[in-house]
Amino acid sequence: MIRLAACQYHIDLLEDWQAYAEHLDGLCRDAAERGAQILLLPEYAGLVLSGQLPDAQRGDLHASIAGIQPLLPAWLELCEDLARRLGVYLQPGSLPVLGADGHYRNRAWLFGPEGNLGFQDKLIMTRFEREQWQIEAGAGLRVFDTALGKLGILICYDNEFPMLARQLAEAGADLILAPSCTDTEAGFHRVRIGAQARALENQIAVLQAPTVGLAPWSPALDENIGRAALYLPSDYGLPPAGVLAESAELCPSSSQWLICDLDLDGVRRVREQGQVFTRRDWPEQFEAQRIRLL
Template sequence: LTSYTDRFKEFMRDLAVRFNVNIIGGSHPTMVDSGDVQNISYVFLRDGSIHQQVKLHPTPNEKRWWNIKGGTELNPIPTDCGLIGVLICYDSEFPETARHLVNQGVRILFVPFCTDERQSFMRVRYCAHARAVENQIYVVMAGNIGNLPNVENMDIQYAQSCILTPCDFPFARDGIAADTTPNVEMIAVADLNLDTLSVARNDGTVQNLRDRRFDLYEVRWKL
């Protein structure tokens, strides 16, 4: 797949410009200058610019089957809709990563994922929703479905894409702004108001960000 990187990036950039949209393009195995292969999510903006986020935590299977190496940087991506963050699949299962992005102003987190069965999917979904609750942000999950019977370690897929919110009065009672049918190719659509996040953070039933105990703990990024 690494041989398709340039074509993939050109194709997705053209789509973003042609249709005047911002696209979080899943993730793609990419050969980097060091010769290592990294799992990278490319973000294609409507102005033609391309940004990227490298997966920090390769799964045991990614290391074993594809020798994927983890990245070292995690930064917000500036868009015309504000700062966004991307955590690829397994990265969303580490609370420190989302908090690092939120501390830099991110209010919408995108989680592209690839899981092979329901247990794996639910692990990512539960963690993604926890990130929405504890950081009072929106989290958008998008996964792939279908079967690739001739591709080893990618033969089956399970996904249920969704748009998640905090669980409080300004939002849907279950914290789900939009959902899809499991393992069905669908599009989830929701209007997300960033001002509503401010209401929740300042006047919500609980105020997770405001009530943090900095006298007891902190998230400190080393690089």
């Protein structure tokens, strides 16, 4: 049994580094003191760093993204220190990162008690990211082999594409972390439905953490809505509706942790003893259907 913490992360204006560092430290300590071993924050949670920029710069979409780049080394150091000090696995959300090729990518790092474990880039861009931000897609998927199990990360929109989660599942991931950022209820439900479907199809667990609240000072994070949740396949010994835990409020007025316990052995068991074998039957049926179509 492992204890997970998914944050409904309220977008607050934190205007200096000390305020931000104390904010993130307090938030993570709260979850760790409640026994959480894996902490997940949402997509673009790192963009809260733009609150430290001058008003005109943080109010400009492209200037705000460029302006947080010098803060990244200190941010990475802070996140690594928190994970080591608290003895947790921390996925502190994502943020745009400027690559050596001159392109930005939406990147999510994973930190553990042993330090920085690497990152996963978002692979499929939304229209807003592609058309307005000019953020490029990443390349490739990664499975993180941790002391608690094998994890994958699919950032927001990536959860709406079945083959991405399928590749992670086939590579051994039992849990997918799904940081999300959506500005409408419809957007939230698209990601939620995708995440829950990925849990059903692959007989794995998917943990979602969203941004919430209004931030008129940020052109990137101005409106945010969503619930944190842990999704499982609907089968023997697991929740009939496929939702083990879900935040009560759609948009709370402050950051809230959803704390829940996950029995990974129970999830693995349904792959061998479940009412259905979606994980096993999918490739067989896919190949059969493809042959008939030809």
